[in-house]
Amino acid sequence: EVQLxxxxxxxxxPGGSLRLSCAASGFTIGSYAMSWVRQAPGKGLxxxxxxxxxxxxxxxxxxxxxxxxxxxxxxxxxxxxMNSLRAEDTxxxxxxxxIGDTRPYYSDYWGQGTLVTVSS
Amino acid sequence: xxxxxxxxxxxVSLGERATINCKSSQSVLDNSNNKxxxxxxxxxxxxxxxxxxxxxxxxxxxxxxxxxxSGSVTDFTLTISSLQAEDVAVYYCQQYYNTRTFGQGTxxxxx
Numbered sequence: 001e002v003q004l005x006x007x008x009x010x011x012x013x014p015g016g017s018l019r020l021s022c023a024a025s026g027f028t029i030g031s032y033a034m035s036w037v038r039q040a041p042g043k044g045l046x047x048x049x050x051x052x053x054x055x056x057x058x059x060x061x062x063x064x065x066x067x068x069x070x071x072x073x074x075x076x077x078x079x080x081x082m083n084s085l086r087a088e089d090t091x092x093x094x095x096x097x098x099i100g101d102t103r104p105y106y107s108d109y110w111g112q113g114t115l116v117t118v119s120s
Numbered sequence: 121x122x123x124x125x126x127x128x129x130x131x132v133s134l135g136e137r138a139t140i141n142c143k144s145s146q147s148v149l150d151n152s153n154n155k156x157x158x159x160x161x162x163x164x165x166x167x168x169x170x171x172x173x174x175x176x177x178x179x180x181x182x183x184x185x186x187x188x189x190s191g192s193v194t195d196f197t198l199t200i201s202s203l204q205a206e207d208v209a210v211y212y213c214q215q216y217y218n219t220r221t222f223g224q225g226t227x228x229x230x231x
Contacts, residue, residue, distance in 0.1 A: 035220070037169075045161075045169060045212055047220040058219055094168055105216040106159035108180065110168035 002026040002109045004095045009114030016085050020114060022078040022095030030073040033098035035107055036080050038091035038116075048093070049080060050104035058104065063089075085118045092116075121146055121215050123223035131231040138200040140226045142191075142213035149193045150217065157217035160189055160198045163225075164209045172211075173198065205230065 008020040020036070035050040049069040050058045057069050068081040078095055092115050096107035122145040132138040148157045156176035161169040171180045173189035176196055186201045200207055208230060213223040 037222075044210075044225040045163075045214075045222040047214075047222060050220065060219070099174070100216070104220065105157065106171060106174045106214065107169075108171045110170070112168055 002097060004097065004109060004111035006093065006095050006111045006114040009093065009116045011117045011119065012085055013120050014086060014118055016118070017081070017083045018085065018116060020080045020082065020093055020095075020116070022111060024076045024078065024095075024097070027097065028073070029071055029076050029078060029097075033100040033104040034069075034071065034078045035096045035098045035104055036069065036078075037094045037096055037107070037110075038089075039094070039113070040088075040091040043091075046091070050098060051078070052100065052103050054102075056103070082116070085116075087118050090116060090118050121148065121218050121221055123213050123215055123221055125211075125213060125223035125226045127226060128224070129227040129229065131229045132200075132203045133231045134205065135202050136231075138203050138207070138228055140198045140211050140213075140228070142196040142198070142223050144194045144196070144215055146218075147193045148215045148217035156192050156196070157215055158189075158191075158196050159214045159216065160187075161212045161214060162207075162209045163212065169212065200228070203228070203230070 003025045036048040092113040094113045095111040097109040098104045158176045160173040163169045177189045210225045
C-alpha cells in the first residue's frame, strides 16, 4: 500500500528556514517522480516543486531560488528545504507521488500534508 | 500556462448532471502523441486531493464511471453524470504540459 507521511511543518518567522520531509512506503521514490503542492488556508492548490525520476528539478516561479527539492533514495524520503520564508508561504504542504517518465506529469497518491505557518 | 475554471461554484440536485469547465491560456495538446496534458482532481474538506482523470479523459482506477473527462487543446470538461452526496467537493484541473499549474477550483454542492 502506498503511503506518504509528511513532517517538519511548524511556526517559523519571516526570513527563516524550514525543511520538510516526506517518508514514502509501498513504492520506491527513485522509480517515480515526486512533487510538493501547497494550499494556503481556504485557498486552492498551488504546485511548488517536482523532481523527475532522473533527478531533474522543477520549481514554481514563486519559490525559485528559495526552495530546494531533494530526495534520499536510500531512506525513501523526499525533502524540500525552504529558505527566506515569507508570510505568503503559509500553507499546508502536500507530498505527492507523481507519474511521469522523462518529466513529472500528474500525481496519483498524496500525503495528508503538513502545515507551515510563517509569522512573527 | 493559466487555467481558468468555470463556474467557481455550482449546486446540483442529487442524480442530476454536474459540468465543470477548464480553459487553458494555451494549448496543452502534444501533437507528437495526440495527448492532452491535463488532469482532474477531487478534494473533500480536510482531505488531500484525489486523482480522478488524467490525459484529459482517462479515468483513474477505482474512480466511479459517473466521472468523465473530455475536451482537447485548450477547452476541457469534467462531467459528473449523476451527482451523489459523496461527490460534494472542490474539483481542480491541472496541466502538466509546461511545468504544472492548477485551476482555481470549482466547488460542487447539493441543491
